[in-house]
Amino acid sequence: MITLSSDAGPTRVIAIIPARGGSKGVPGKNLKTVGGVSLIGRAVASAQAADRIDEVFVSTDDAAIASAARSAGAQVIDRPESLAGDESSSEAALLHALDQLDEQPGILVFIQATSPFIDPADLDSAVSRVLSGEADVVFA
Template sequence: MTGRTIATICARGGSKGLPGKNIRPFAGRPLIVQTIEQALACPGVDGVYVSTDDEGIADVARRAGATVPYLRPAELATDQAGKLPVIEHLVAHLEAQGELIARIVDLQPTSPLRESADIAAALRERPEADLVFSVSEAADNPYFNLVEPGPEGWVHLSKGQGTARRQDVPPVYALNGSIYVWQRAALARAAVHGMWSVKAAVYVMPRWKSVDIDTLEDFEYAQWLHERRAGGSHG
């Protein structure tokens, strides 16, 4: 494969659910540093780049070993700005400087419980796919316990009639947001037409690694899981 595989980490300064979460101390280091260190430790990643609108986050990221090529333009730093255009903006900026990029592994800074081995495994998973994204096994299933209202207002199972055996229905997964491995051309297409416009496959992670920090409760739960794992008692 020609071209580099880079990691991108998108981290806005503003957070309504947990202010300052991206640089809030987690296990002794700012939260975003957990993800930067995981990416730097992955042998399949050739460079780690952070897109942020916040000078404080940029400074922390640079000191942790990531490259922050610019502060993100204001129009890409609002609550309404989609993540794919932000990643495409960063990749296009690097290409304009002469970089040849083949794959982009986007890592969410609010998913600190992934490991470098997960990033490496996702990079190996289904190399023919346009996109590989991380998931966990879903706690709920549309064939058994997810319901939705019908046209007349009465609820029904989201899928099927409730008669299927568990072994006869396909597995269902929940996106955990942790890892997205993009082929370069697919990222450009998805930035315009959306994530579901490309051929996608999944990399399955354990549910305990899939915590996405949005609130203080999420943060404290992730801290507890991290400490439990550090104590050698996770299963």
């Protein structure tokens, strides 16, 4: 999908969506629906609709979330229990997910499943800003 290239070839852009199953505040949070679509399904759909994202991964410890993610078209990275507790950071989940990949991306897009209205155009814009060198990191 990426058309911008350098001497090294196209830049691989992936999205990782951390989605653990053990939410205590809102049990089953990542499978809750908004407009008939689960939060995890919405996040995957937004990432897949972005022209600049090549692959979408969901990092999870939960079989139901993994199933929903696969049904939505994402690849699943099984997160170990040690990275799925209340005190576990999203950053630790991202680093674990990156360690599981055969090929490292040039750009990582970190998407929170709990943001149900992610505009794919905003994802494309953020990736474009990094690819062009305008920004090293883009937060929203």
